[in-house]
Amino acid sequence: DTEVTQTPKHLVMGMTNKKSLKCEQHMGHRAMYWYKQKAKKPPELMFVYSYEKLSINESVPSRFSPECPNSSLLNLHLHALQPEDSALYLCASSQDFTGALNNEQFFGPGTRLTVL
């Protein structure tokens, strides 16, 4: 199984809502990533988890709260978002976070988020 799955596929939420995005992989990978991608732009890294510990937070606002409950699951909790947070949120995983040699990132299909 070389797949990263993400749910939901689409999400529409108001600025006062609380919602969560979910990402799952069963490849035994120990590094997991959240990216944000705006239309016609490359993905921007938000968070990296390595062995279930947060390794990198790219100065992401606190209205985005990541969680890694176990090595297969990665959540992104959303609260009090702004319309400019509307984007495609991509999850990725890799064997680990030690280096790129034979350590490609596998991407999920993304969650299309719209904040009204």
Next chain:
Amino acid sequence: AQSVTQLDSQVPVFEEAPVELRCNYSSSVSVYLFWYVQYPNQGLQLLLKYLSGSTLVKGINGFEAEFNKSQTSFHLRKPSVHISDTAEYFCAVSEDNAGNMLTFGGGTRLMVKP
């Protein structure tokens, strides 16, 4: 810190014609290079990667790329494109001493016309 430049934001081409998508990078250390493809409303799929060894790398769907260290380039080529190749293509770089962090170029939209 490294940077990646994809010189063309859009490349229109007719079906069965050859195509080259250009990618240049800057880095002061050894790098690993990747090309990803993103079809509409989908995630990113790895096309090919250069880690070491032969500078000509073959990937999926008939694509290949050549690593040129002196020109700091990693251009993507396909001898004959299909309509189904219409997508966004991202070049990405990872530095040898930067864990598994990817720096992406701005993307090139390949538009294949019948």
